[in-house]
Amino acid sequence: MGAASGRGALVAALLGAALGSVRAEPSPHTLAEVLFCQPDTPSQGLAVAFDAEQLFSFDFPSSQWLPRLPDGPAWPADTEQPHELQHDAALCRDLRDLLTKIATGPLPMPEAKGIPVADVFLQQPLQLGHPNTLICMVGNIFPPAITISWQRNSIPVTDGVTHVTYTPTEDLAFMRFSYLAVTPRSGDIYACIVTRERDNISVVAYWVPQDPVPTDTLATAVCGAVTALGILLALLGLGLLVSSCRRG
Template sequence: MGAAGGRGVLVAALLGAALGSVSADPAVHTLAEVLFCQPDKPSLGLTLAFDAEQLFWFNFPSSKWLPGLPDGPAWPEAIETPDELLQDASLCKDLLELLTQIATGPLPIPEAKGIPVADVFLLQPLQLGHPNTLVCMVGNVFPPAITISWQRDGVPVTEGVTDVTYTPTEDLGFMRFSYLAVTPRTGDIYACIVTRERDNVSVLAYWVPQNPAPSDVLGTAVCGAVMALGTLMALLGLGLLLAARRRTHGKWGQR
């Protein structure tokens, strides 16, 4: 990771632990608690994740842990009090200032950047006219300073949007999710727009509902395809049989 012009990101704490059942080839899991500070917004971030799934994140303005999911369990208050975390955040800022001075010295260090990659998909199987949720998953995020917005048919959408804070990944980058409550209809065009304002970079990912084939139509199509294949195989077998008989008669005629 590098920093230039005071724009770098300092990952102040990264804790990895391998957990798994005792077996010949045990599964390996990662528990990571990542604290970062940066000149961009958000200036501070703290997340606890398990296998890239966010469990908790710390809300610095309110000085409390919040679950990654709205209905998730509460954070055990006896573990890492807010005062301890605020001290860590202060240390992170001091280290960031020091490293920024070093990175912008006589031999500047190039800044590490990742081009965000967005993917949009439905949370539940598609049923036209029924409520559902669109998910915009953004990976390869570094530094963690992006905004996610939605559009429907080219018109910005703000209602029904739920954004999740940054989740650390194994490559020391981040990923982020945004959710949009939708009722898909034929002809809709949804767009997830990921913007990195510092260098004016935007990435778009589109989603268009594909009309699923009804089960009876699909069943009829499958039966028709099977019958056609069976007929073709029967004709092919008959042709091979006739060819074999002709070759046999030809040999007897030559004798």
Template sequence: SGHTCNEHACSRRVHAQRVCVCLLCPPVPHPLSVPAEPSLHTLSEVLFCQPDTPTLGLSVAFDSEQLFSFDVPNSQWLPQLPDGPSWPAGIEQPHELLHDTSLCQELLDLLTSIATGPLPMPEAKGIPVADVFLQQPLQLGYPNTLVCMVGNIFPPAITIRWQRNGIPVTDGVTHLTYIPAEDLGFMRFSYLAVTPRSGDVYACIVTRERDNISVVAYWVPQDPIPSDVLATAVCGAVTALGILLALLGLGLLLSARRRGMWGQWRQQGRPPHTH
């Protein structure tokens, strides 16, 4: 597989927003011979800096799957999955990222002065799109996890809050870091531990503080039909349909025989016998 990247490259869309997103290329060994085939996979390391919170973000992804994110306050790499492998030793340690973060901030200051100069550039903003769904099949009264998937995030500065029946919920909430998308936007996931019950109304509220814009996605548990009840209902419906078709076929058969007898009587010129 090949790797395609543009080192320390920022898009025009990012310039206009005072957010610098840099695509950094980790060193990749070159094979002795390069096969003439298209690139199948992309290993990307995305670094962003901005005046909003978080001011700095860094992640490593393979194609569209995020593998690692950098915990800036604690200066350590974290795997995307809790039980995932740790960051390889000897590869881009935290102290080696100082140059990249300094360069990102310098580019941000430069591009901000250009974007707010005599010819100001319009801001590029994405309206977040949220979707809420269960992680496991619904069973009322049993523990489960609600997932709030937020896409089209730009800049990466949103807050996610949960509500149950209009009341804020903070227990059992887990927020993941921002995940870069192919369109230079971002995605983010939030999880809520729940025990669904009939009549509950859950809400995932996504807010962009700078513009005071909020997007709300709702989820209401729908009581599923038990499998035995569903099987009984389907069996009854099929049986009723079979009886109806049998009666219809018998009626058509009797009607056809009756018409045939009337035709014979007419040809013979005598009326049918009546009892």
């Protein structure tokens, strides 16, 4: 009862904060807490998400709650203590082992729902030569067992990489984010490689910095185009005038 009442208080607090400014016209929202255990790696995981945006995850090896962002608020101290979650995880593992024994053979691993979908984009507007962050967003993940790696110009990159744990989605799948600190330069080719080791499937999403046209260059080009169009229209009008005079 203590865990349930604590979870209810957390739900009320989160929903109150999110919907406080729109109480007159409420819209549907989803607060999900998903615990999984599986034969794949990671063998277990837990995440709390609000409208598919991860708020917290639980790190089982260190037995602690982690906020989605490093500077995010801490998990409420009186809600779902680590020992309660370790008990739930143990129950999940016991249930998995029991079902495996009941089955005629080893319990089949969860069927893959589909090919993961990856997209890569910049966190901030592009400025060549300035530090930025590449984000690799991977969706349509099931089961939650993939690895994400980065390459720059076909060379593996490990420095500046930050992976986020799995986030549950409303379609009973998962999504995951990976971040890479970069300094974009012309000619670079970045690749986010998503691998599902169970069936050796890999998906690659590329990102190439596109040097934006400088504002003054763009303004000059637009001005030149407008001037040329004006001259063309003036010549067309003069031609029509001469043609009309000849007919008269």
